[in-house]
Amino acid sequence: MADQVLERDQTENEMLAGVNDDYATKYGFADAEDYVFKAEKGLTEDVIRDMSARKGEPQWMLDIRLKAYQHFLERPMPDWGADLSGIDFSNIYYYIKPSARQEDNWEDVPSYIKDTFDKLGIPQAEQKFLSGVAAQYESEVVYHNIKRELEDKGVIFLGMDDGLAQYPDLVREYFTTIIPHNDNKFAALNTAVWSGGSFIYVPPGVHIEMPLQAYFRINAKNVGQFERTLIIVDEGAYVHYVEGCTAPIYSSDSLHSAVVEIIVKKGGRCRYTTIQNWSNNVYNLVTKRAVAHANATMEWVDGNLGSKVTMKYPAVYLMGEGAHGEILSIAFAGHGQHQDAGGKVVHMAPRTSSRIISKSISKSGGRASYRGLLKVAEGAHDCKSNVVCDALLLDERSRSDTYPYIEINEQDVTIGHEASVSKVGEEQVFYLMSRGIPEDEANAMIVNGFIEPLVKELPMEYAIEMNRLIQLQMEGSIG
């Protein structure tokens, strides 16, 4: 036990060398634009028709896009959650194709794009601990690769566009069945202009031991990134999918609006981990939902550290008896950031169980909100659910709110709910300092300790990444 702790420490220390670089130097660099195609600014039906034609999509997909576009136009902006008044839909590029082809060999990726992913350490990570990697740059997936032995077992891991081209029937069977085109304004927008994202199918009984990772990068100014991900985990199968995201820092805003639909069949298990580290000019408005059938398990691990505004509430619908859902959410709101995050669990079947753990940290005037829905449908007896949300405030200027909605339509259930808000204690900081640890490191230790119960559930590499990002946030120059 102690040895494991120390080992993680060791790696962490190595990785922390150079952590003093701020976001700008680590992720904030931008490449010159050298694109194959960049659509005109703003959104019209023509932009959608044109991009669909360029992608060579079937008619049914174009029909869904146009239908969704109509809904997007008609649907008002949400009147709850974060302040979205800064979004100017007419000042966004909706489709940018950076390269002609998608490659499965890094050497063939255009060198300026490859350099970006090199700097972010993606090819190295692929070598070390991943089963497969997808890299999306602006609107398109530019690199995609999966270990041969998984392919041989029938695992499909493709960019969503390729998935549609190669498995149109499978895509059509599930596309928009979990998140309909009219679910909400931003899901409608995504459905209208989606591009990129991952398509994953794991055949019955196949366990993918090491994670599949997707990496999303926005490079240009005023870009909208609208990836679409569909994951189907067949009976008794297992996959851990991880996404990471960064962008350069611009003074004008970008929009990232993704949709993720997941189906976990009988006895299957899916874990979806997000480490969101967008620059502070990105609106991040994402809809994520999974259905878990009998005895299946769905786990969302959602880390939100970057962005200007995030609104994201990963959801699990427990559809079959014995299904289990888990949402572990970590949000860090620094100066100028609003993280409106949380989770939804809907118990539709008997003997289903769920756990939501949310930990938020607010600093330097940042605002973190937990927004959660827990619903138990009539007839879903013998359900168990436990919700814990803890907030940590680092100073007086920062803010934390909790909006828990609970709707129970069944008598025979066990529900636990706890919420706490705490301030970083002067006594704790003094105690650590009295052992020679400088104040900023003492604060970072307390914050890392606060999220430790969640972080320790991550594979070591991601645990380290999470701690490193927290450290970056703590050192943020705007105190």
Next chain:
Amino acid sequence: MTAALEVTNLHVNIGENRILKGINLRVNQGEIHALMGPNGSGKSTLAYSLAGHPAYEPTAGQATFDGHDLLEMEADERSRAGLFLAFQYPVAVPGVTVAKFLRQAVNSRRQAINPEDAGMPIPEFRRLLREKMDILGIDQKFAGRYLNEGFSGGEKKRAEILQMAMLEPKIAIMDETDSGLDIDALRIVAEGAVRLHEMNHMGVLVITHYQRILNYVQPDRVHIMLDGRIVESGGAELALHLEENGYDWLREKYGAAEAV
């Protein structure tokens, strides 16, 4: 050169309350001093003030350590200069393991000297930690536990002494480390302190209510505090005298009010 902790006419307020009213005390490295006195007389306040707690405001007087003006230093600087406080009530830090915390504390020292230092190599740190834990009879699994979280009273006190052993201070203040320890633990902990005293020439200020710990950690000087002042100082026999007679004779002598 040996370090000294020197306190001259120190006055300290907590908020509006005057707690310390002119403390004079000198502890040299290599010496053992005991500080006794009734509840609420200001012993812990003195300890916290010397360790640099930000809520304790010195209003007059001086404190120097190893030639530095202690009152100008932050708590972490004081620690790195070689002053240690074993807390009467150690604080829990959830999610931070004992091992991680101690490694950070050890590395902070190294990095203060050389900012490029990459930290003590893991095998060396592990060996050191094991060795100290064995000496203090602390189960290895404590290294992986969260700092002071759910520790029993005695476990907390032992963990304080483990930290002291890892950091090897020049002078340590042990604030009621003996309270809450069972008889065997008291002996082990006291012997741990004596060992550091003998091997590293560590100076000690033992704050206690009882003679028991002083049987192991034998004081050169004993001081008695009453109402924010040190009113009596003497040899080891002063502690024995207190054990028999209590504090009433002092209260009479110095006209202090009865403690609450």
